[in-house]
Amino acid sequence: MAEAVGQLAVPPDYLLIDGISTIPLNLPQKTIKKGDSASISIASASIVAKVTRDRIMMEYDQRFPGYGFAEHKGYGCASHLAAIAELGPCPIHRKTFRGVKEHVAP
Template identity: 45%
Template sequence: MPDDHRTPLKGTWAGVDEAGRGCLAGPVVTAAVILPRDGVPGLGLKDSKKLSAPVRLKLEAGIKDAALSWSLGLAWPQEIDRINILQATMRAMCRAVGTLRVQPDLVLVDGNQIPPLYIPCRCIPGGDETEPAISAASILAKVFRDRLMAHLDRKYPGYGLGRHKGYGTKEHMSRLRELGPCRMHRRSFAPVRRFLEDRQRWLPGI
């Protein structure tokens, strides 16, 4: 990603995390969050997967109020299928960081893969539990993606996307077999790809 013209905010860092990387349907969503230098005492940030939906919603509002800047980045199924989920996630992270209102000195990324940014990055495995800025990013990405999947459920009815959020649950696999994949399914992912291969095997020419 080329340099931009934002003025770096000295002594700050952005936490970055994703939601939906392992799903069979829907985009992968990333978030970047810059929290105040002295943190946000009392907010109770932690890994979004360990919080209930009502608590995540409450924290979303607190994070947005307290953050010096926050932003989201997405990669949709067609891009995921074209370049693979890892590269699509890295691109989505770059989009999130690149649209922050200010440029941080450092980017802290959950996991062990660094996106190709022009800003120094540091990987923190398990950072969504230990680093408040990453926890905040985890929550914003998860809440936004859940909200988006509820919208996609209405646009692509019958799959239950609003309930399972695109993960490979028993319900989702049953509906996938009944209805076939929609535009939101990641056709490069093995369960969806196997379904397409089986359909071509038994229904040649379809």
């Protein structure tokens, strides 16, 4: 998350973080457990992030056919795990995740 904050076009004055861990940055910040339920700012950011990710997954569905990214958006459901088992991981798969690492050559 520190990398993402560092890439913002406008640097933030303050960070509200959904969770319990702070970010190793020299910025004032507040963590809020279950922040999306307690803060409209965090809830809004969560929606923006999900919509953005879903759009990216639609693009990945075109670049990596056969995995079904348009349907499951990259979540580890049965059809996604079956596609990984059949096709092997593609470049966007996180090689350390359960369901992927079992199909990565040592």
